[in-house]
Amino acid sequence: MIVDVLKVEHLFQSYGGLSVLADVSFSLKAGERLAIIGPNGAGKTTLFNVLSGFISPVSGRIHLLGTDVTTMSSHKRAALGLARSFQINSLFSQLPLLHNVLLAIQGVQTSRYHMIRPITAYKNNLVKAQELLELVGLWDERKSPVAMLGHGQQRQVEIILALASKPRLLLLDEPSAGLTAAESVNLGRIIQNLTADTTVFFCAHDLDLVFSLAERVVVLYYGQLVAQGTPEQIQVDPKVREIYLGTEQPDA
Amino acid sequence: MKMKVRKARLFQFGPAGVIALVLLTLPLYADLSIVSLFTKILIFGLLVMSLDLLVGYTGLSAFGHAAFFGIAAYTIAILIKHFGITSFWLAAPAGILMAVFAACIFGLVALRVSGIYFLLITLAMGQLVYGIVHTSVGPLGALTGGSDGLGGVSFPEIMGFSFEAETYYYFTFASFIVCALLLYWITRSPFGYGLQGIRENAIRARALGYNTWLYQYIAFIIGGLFAGIAGMLYVYYNGFISPEGVGIGASGLLWLMLIIGGTGTLWGSLLGSGVILTLQYFVSGFTPERWPLILGVCFVAVIMFYRGGLLPQLINLWNRLMER
Amino acid sequence: MGTVVATLLNGVSYGMVLFLIASGLSLTLGLMGIVNLAHGVIFVLGGFVGLFVARATGSFLLAVLAGGIASGVAGLIIERGFLRFLYKQNLPQVLVTFGFIYILTNLMLWVCGPQPRSAFVPSYFAGSVVIAGVSFPFHRFAIMGIGIAIGAVLWWLQEKTKVGAIIRAGMDNAEMVGGLGINLTPINVGAFFFGSAIAGASCVIGVQLFGSVGFGDGMDMLLVAVAVIIVGGVGSVQGALVGALLIGIIDTFGRVYLPAISQYTMYLVLILVLVVRPSGLLGRRL
Numbered sequence: 001m002i003v004d005v006l007k008v009e010h011l012f013q014s015y016g017g018l019s020v021l022a023d024v025s026f027s028l029k030a031g032e033r034l035a036i037i038g039p040n041g042a043g044k045t046t047l048f049n050v051l052s053g054f055i056s057p058v059s060g061r062i063h064l065l066g067t068d069v070t071t072m073s074s075h076k077r078a079a080l081g082l083a084r085s086f087q088i089n090s091l092f093s094q095l096p097l098l099h100n101v102l103l104a105i106q107g108v109q110t111s112r113y114h115m116i117r118p119i120t121a122y123k124n125n126l127v128k129a130q131e132l133l134e135l136v137g138l139w140d141e142r143k144s145p146v147a148m149l150g151h152g153q154q155r156q157v158e159i160i161l162a163l164a165s166k167p168r169l170l171l172l173d174e175p176s177a178g179l180t181a182a183e184s185v186n187l188g189r190i191i192q193n194l195t196a197d198t199t200v201f202f203c204a205h206d207l208d209l210v211f212s213l214a215e216r217v218v219v220l221y222y223g224q225l226v227a228q229g230t231p232e233q234i235q236v237d238p239k240v241r242e243i244y245l246g247t248e249q250p251d252a
Numbered sequence: 253m254k255m256k257v258r259k260a261r262l263f264q265f266g267p268a269g270v271i272a273l274v275l276l277t278l279p280l281y282a283d284l285s286i287v288s289l290f291t292k293i294l295i296f297g298l299l300v301m302s303l304d305l306l307v308g309y310t311g312l313s314a315f316g317h318a319a320f321f322g323i324a325a326y327t328i329a330i331l332i333k334h335f336g337i338t339s340f341w342l343a344a345p346a347g348i349l350m351a352v353f354a355a356c357i358f359g360l361v362a363l364r365v366s367g368i369y370f371l372l373i374t375l376a377m378g379q380l381v382y383g384i385v386h387t388s389v390g391p392l393g394a395l396t397g398g399s400d401g402l403g404g405v406s407f408p409e410i411m412g413f414s415f416e417a418e419t420y421y422y423f424t425f426a427s428f429i430v431c432a433l434l435l436y437w438i439t440r441s442p443f444g445y446g447l448q449g450i451r452e453n454a455i456r457a458r459a460l461g462y463n464t465w466l467y468q469y470i471a472f473i474i475g476g477l478f479a480g481i482a483g484m485l486y487v488y489y490n491g492f493i494s495p496e497g498v499g500i501g502a503s504g505l506l507w508l509m510l511i512i513g514g515t516g517t518l519w520g521s522l523l524g525s526g527v528i529l530t531l532q533y534f535v536s537g538f539t540p541e542r543w544p545l546i547l548g549v550c551f552v553a554v555i556m557f558y559r560g561g562l563l564p565q566l567i568n569l570w571n572r573l574m575e576r
Numbered sequence: 577m578g579t580v581v582a583t584l585l586n587g588v589s590y591g592m593v594l595f596l597i598a599s600g601l602s603l604t605l606g607l608m609g610i611v612n613l614a615h616g617v618i619f620v621l622g623g624f625v626g627l628f629v630a631r632a633t634g635s636f637l638l639a640v641l642a643g644g645i646a647s648g649v650a651g652l653i654i655e656r657g658f659l660r661f662l663y664k665q666n667l668p669q670v671l672v673t674f675g676f677i678y679i680l681t682n683l684m685l686w687v688c689g690p691q692p693r694s695a696f697v698p699s700y701f702a703g704s705v706v707i708a709g710v711s712f713p714f715h716r717f718a719i720m721g722i723g724i725a726i727g728a729v730l731w732w733l734q735e736k737t738k739v740g741a742i743i744r745a746g747m748d749n750a751e752m753v754g755g756l757g758i759n760l761t762p763i764n765v766g767a768f769f770f771g772s773a774i775a776g777a778s779c780v781i782g783v784q785l786f787g788s789v790g791f792g793d794g795m796d797m798l799l800v801a802v803a804v805i806i807v808g809g810v811g812s813v814q815g816a817l818v819g820a821l822l823i824g825i826i827d828t829f830g831r832v833y834l835p836a837i838s839q840y841t842m843y844l845v846l847i848l849v850l851v852v853r854p855s856g857l858l859g860r861r862l
Contacts, residue, residue: 052459078461090459092452095445103449106442107461118440165461313667361847364854368611368666372802373850375613379799380843387839500795504674511671545686548678555671556658 003066005030005169005199006051011060013046013223020046021057022223028169031196035214036203037234039243042220044203045087048173051201052084053077065168079108081168085161085175089154091146098142100157101129104164132160135190152183159187163194170194172202176209188213211235219243267570268519275425279418288489291421293529294428295485297522300509301435302478307507308516309439310471311451313371315503316358316378320476322498324351324483326385329402329493330395340408347487348480354381355476359469375500382499401494408488415488424485431478432519438474439518447471508551514561523562582710583832584825586785589716591824592723593782597797598804598816599730600771606811607746607760607767610669614654614676615775616798621684622647622776623789627693630780636698640780647776648769650680655768660761681791692790695783715784722781726774731813739763800827803842807849809859818858 004027013021020043028034049055053074062070069077092100105125106112133139136156155178176184204210211231218228219240227237279287306312328347331337362373388398407415438444449457450464487493513524535543601615626643662668701715734740746753783789808819830841
């Protein structure tokens, strides 16, 4: 039996009477690349926070790889194979770049509780860290505290921290925001090269990225899913055009 | 090339080696009061290091840390004085275990909150311990000696060897080295970097799979363990423990030592302990009653103008000298 | 029955003094995110100055005023002279106030000597009332009255005035208020001055209850005040009042009915609240 990697059922969330998510249901199959789009304030970041366990939903259920994780804490979801990136850089600023990546790799290993050998003595992790850092061309910067890196570089670190644990489900919140065109292309390549056992769910304002990477797109508008389909279907969907025409031109 | 690396290493660890050598040979040329001062510096250095693990590495503003030191010291003094348990191998572990046990309990309560509230709760917990040992009445007062404190602890006898002031200095020195190395290893380990990650960004750490509460709790207990070891070393050294060694005043003093030495540097703690205790040694020679005033002014001045700490600055200075 | 009523009344009057001490602490904590650890010493300072003035002039009103002003000025010096240079660095700010515990205590010892000061009860508070067969000193009612009056003024300031609205908004989100072009500095300074002043005045008033005030009381009072704001919840007059009355009453009952553990009843309340409701009884999330 193949279970959905993520199954979201009738999710509701509100802040002080203001409804942010209203009856959101969708699911992701293994290896799928699903994008979520919608104007600012549509509730995308809230949805990501609910999925990763930083906010509990008012009602509804979330299943991760067949396990009900609705009330599970963030770190346990991570252990099940969920990883996420943040829209606003969320790094260990004063720690060296290498240690940021090692911490990310180690987060789902039991060795994260080891107390005697230095963190850099775990050779397998060091090799993995090198691979990850070379993906974004930052291996030479490994000894600098991440706070010393440029904004675009920190953005890329943000992504590789999410990749580091080899997650089954990867949530990327606006991964391309603040990247140069070249960096954005590189990011697209990194996501494309992920093996099929990594399922990806991402949101982005950059519709080029959405339509080139996603196999399926869902549209969130004021907390409700108003459309879903293949990129081609979404591009011609009259409701989506209505939402976007006034504000942004989907000239993809 | 290889030559250069070796030279660099020599320069890097040279000062540490010189300090170790001075400390190791101290009893050969210094008189007893200096040896005694340095014993105290090493004990408080270890105590401040255990606080640095919480403050500097984990980002927990623990303000009742002297309580664990005091609990170990009091337990040992009570066992020796009231129960006649003079065996080092019974009394010392019992004292340290009591400190760890207290840390397990206090941690559960204090980690319900964070930030300044954590500081306030740990402060209250520390004062609770102070209040308990300060009580002069009832069976409790008889046990702890109340505000008079509890004395009559002599240097320990370990495996037939009776320690004297000089030999106890070496015992302290060896204990310090072992504990400091353990703490140093912890700070560089995956667990230690997990703590630093939580200090830097607890939300990210959680998203990556770190149980931040458990990490902080374990760190709190480790802090209590090493503070307990310091308390054990102190009570055998001093022969006497009073409520003043337990309360908020003592905990605040540890913070001053920590900040002067350099928060989050571990070894700076020894430096901070050395500076403050040496200052106290000389001040108590001519105006002991104004010592708290001097301490308070130091406190305010250091926090206003000198939060970087001595150790990072000395390392910078040394590196600059070596580059010439 | 008589003892219960008397104990309850004693507890309420003690709670009122605690409320006055804690309200200043709660205000600066909510508004600026810092705890003035020297608050207890400032409380004692007000008492010493006030009782000196009381003995010199014989006027209770003047004594309360002088105690309040002395403490307020001490608070002002700490805020204007030191804390403002550590703007928004909460931990260093708290540590600086800790340094002032040493400084103020030692200076006062130097100037005043170590003896505690005994209470000054004005003639118009003398005498007692008999309630349920137990004689109850009149000054305890006076303390309750003063506590209620000051509490009412604070509540009115917080809930009904523009300054109060700014304070409440500042507690929620200081940056937002700053962004609206409202200068929070005078409010912070005012909070520090009045918070300290109320503590100092409350010492002159409350010492009638304790009999005397000495240096050890500073730290004790700080801790009780900390317990009050954690139990009641930070950042509101109501929270401080509920916490203060609860701790005042439980502590007083503990002294009468459970003298063996009376020293620790406060901690039991504190721990219980932390376990059940870490944000305090009336508090917002910490």
